[in-house]
Amino acid sequence: MNQQDILQKTAEYIQQEFSHDSSGHDWWHIYRVWKNAITICEHENADSFIVQLAALLHDLDDWKFNDSADETPLRAQGWLDSLNLDRSVTDAVCNIIIHISYKGAGVQNKMDSLEGFIVQDADRLDAIGAIGIARAFAYGGYKNRPLYDPDSPPQLHASFEEYKNSKSATINHFYEKLLLLKDVLNTPTAKRIAEQRHEYMEQFLSQFMNEWEGKDVG
Numbered sequence: 066m067n068q069q070d071i072l073q074k075t076a077e078y079i080q081q082e083f084s085h086d087s088s089g090h091d092w093w094h095i096y097r098v099w100k101n102a103i104t105i106c107e108h109e110n111a112d113s114f115i116v117q118l119a120a121l122l123h124d125l126d127d128w129k130f131n132d133s134a135d136e137t138p139l140r141a142q143g144w145l146d147s148l149n150l151d152r153s154v155t156d157a158v159c160n161i162i163i164h165i166s167y168k169g170a171g172v173q174n175k176m177d178s179l180e181g182f183i184v185q186d187a188d189r190l191d192a193i194g195a196i197g198i199a200r201a202f203a204y205g206g207y208k209n210r211p212l213y214d215p216d217s218p219p220q221l222h223a224s225f226e227e228y229k230n231s232k233s234a235t236i237n238h239f240y241e242k243l244l245l246l247k248d249v250l251n252t253p254t255a256k257r258i259a260e261q262r263h264e265y266m267e268q269f270l271s272q273f274m275n276e277w278e279g280k281d282v283g
């Protein structure tokens with residue numbers, strides 16, 4: 066199989082695996098990350114095959130949906146092994162998947178390759194803007210979280226454990242992650258795309274708070 070066929074086959078596999086999700090991590094999230102990654106890649110001197118494979122496989126072993134304590138992304142690795150790729154490709158893709166997730170405001174990013182920076186940015190762009198807002202509330206509903214609780218302020222989590230175990234309202238997630246993303250993006254292209262998406266979230270939050278207090282009288 067050539068690289069194009071491998072990507073196509075991987076996309077079909079992932080489309081099948083993610084077809085029933087309603088937490089904002091459905092196939093179309095993966096599709097958008099894939100397309101964002103291709104766009105960013107056009108401005109960087111990176112290995113597009115590794116970038117695209119990692120974008121397609123990035124959420125297959127996500128901690129939010131798997132309770133494996135193991136760091137190795139077993140499902141992605143199993144899929145890559147079935148394709149008989151060079152060991153170096155499989156290792157590079159798995160390394161990206163291990164480090165892609167946001168782990169809390171105070172937790173250091175351990176991503177260490179250009180390909181990884183690109184996929185991480187592509188994933189983070191899909192967490193902000195109009196789509197990011199929609200996904201946050203979809204995930205909050207999936208986790209039975211309230212929309213907003215004025216009595217529980219946001220927390221900047223210092224460890225992944227704290228971030229992972231938090232049960233706070235979805236509005237808090239904007240302050241705990243979504244509004245922080247624009248300053249931790251890796252590539253200039255993603256930073257440019259993020260500007261408008263970030264502003265849109267700020268407008269949304271300001272409108273939300275005005276409506277909450279009945280202060281949106283024209």
Ligand code: ADP
Pocket residue numbers: 089090124127129165166167188191192193197200201202204205234235238
């Ligand atoms: P990451 O691996 O960085 O978490 P994902 O692709 O798994 O990235 O998607 C993360 C998305 O899941 C967030 O952008 C948000 O929409 C949703 N999410 C995660 N945690 C929360 C939360 N506590 N409240 C609301 N949404 C959340």
Ligand code: NI
Pocket residue numbers: 094098123124188
């Ligand atoms: Ni993702």
